Amino acid sequence: MKKIYEGKTKDVYALDNGNVMLKFKDDCTGKDGVFDPGENSVGLTIEGIGKANLETSIHFFEILKDAGIKTHYVSADIENATMEVLPAKVFGKGLEVICRLVATGSFIRRYGDYIEDGTPLVGGYVETTLKDDAKGDPLITSEGLAALGIMSEEQFASMKEQTLKITQIVADDLKKKGLDLYDIKFEFGYNNDEVILIDEIASGNMRVYKDGAIVDPVDLTNMILGK
């Protein structure tokens, strides 16, 4: 197997069947030894977190598969912390797609003049940012993505529709465990001109509350996996 990319939390290998293998590592993003999913550099290693993130991702990818939503997920090998996925290209230099069900965080920092922290965003609100650490991951509109040649308006519409559906499915699953999804971050790519969900769906990608208090990502993983 040829390693084609070495990421912060995953390495990527090319498979002979044309698919790609993701190897989940125990490295986490964070700063000064403190785990922070929002950080952009590797800050620490937590034994077993790679497998835990993989198991969480499998949990959600399987639910999405059952709901008839195509993603890059093919299969997984928990023992070896690997996931086989469809090959996909990212849009531009990578986008983050955020779906917010409750207004908080940067949404309030930007739009707090119009809405109180903690207000539900009925039906969900989807926004896209460019992955660009130096520029602080700037917000970009569908018009901007089209103007820069990153994504067509049709691709954006498909991504937005999928994001709303997937978020609802994840929120419903968390709800059964007494957990409230506030917002979640996804990555999309295209495979044979089709826009599909890629990367992972792990605790570090979402902001979840229980009885009004935010749940730490490590605890969240245990709650999702019933451990």
Next chain:
Amino acid sequence: MKKIYEGKTKDVYALDNGNVMLKFKDDCTGKDGVFDPGENSVGLTIEGIGKANLETSIHFFEILKDAGIKTHYVSADIENATMEVLPAKVFGKGLEVICRLVATGSFIRRYGDYIEDGTPLVGGYVETTLKDDAKGDPLITSEGLAALGIMSEEQFASMKEQTLKITQIVADDLKKKGLDLYDIKFEFGYNNDEVILIDEIASGNMRVYKDGAIVDPVDLTNMILGK
């Protein structure tokens, strides 16, 4: 006449016929005595600039009227520096709608990883910001405007379509004078559920180049008015 609002550069009066009168003042936004249309506080007074901005606005509003585009403009009295307009409500606490024909300024500060300063944005790119000095006039998407109840997606579509048309008309007029429009800022409001262009169309609202060099707003006014 009853004064209903005292603005930084214009005062607003209610007329008996239900319309509104804008009185253009000689106060300009700027800082430390230097004219800067992007500033949010009154920094200086330039004798005659109120009338000059009014004349510039009439120039463009009349061209738009001839092109069949409805705006808030009804008539004007240059001698008294007043313009009669349709009453209109702003969206939320006020929006700025920017149309960019050439990528520069804050567009490059946000998206400079994808595009060179000075690159044409073919067909024009429209973006909206909230008027919120404290938060640095944050960018907002059509989805955000809908989520905050500021504007429906249909209203946004109408505003975007009008913005592209109006910008092209302004750019074509400037082109006849050897001037290149890079970007322009508008304000929209709603009058009887119709989205229409409001406020002014003056030199301080646009970034214009001549032979590759930016044109100062005062010089630009003279060029537009042929003075």
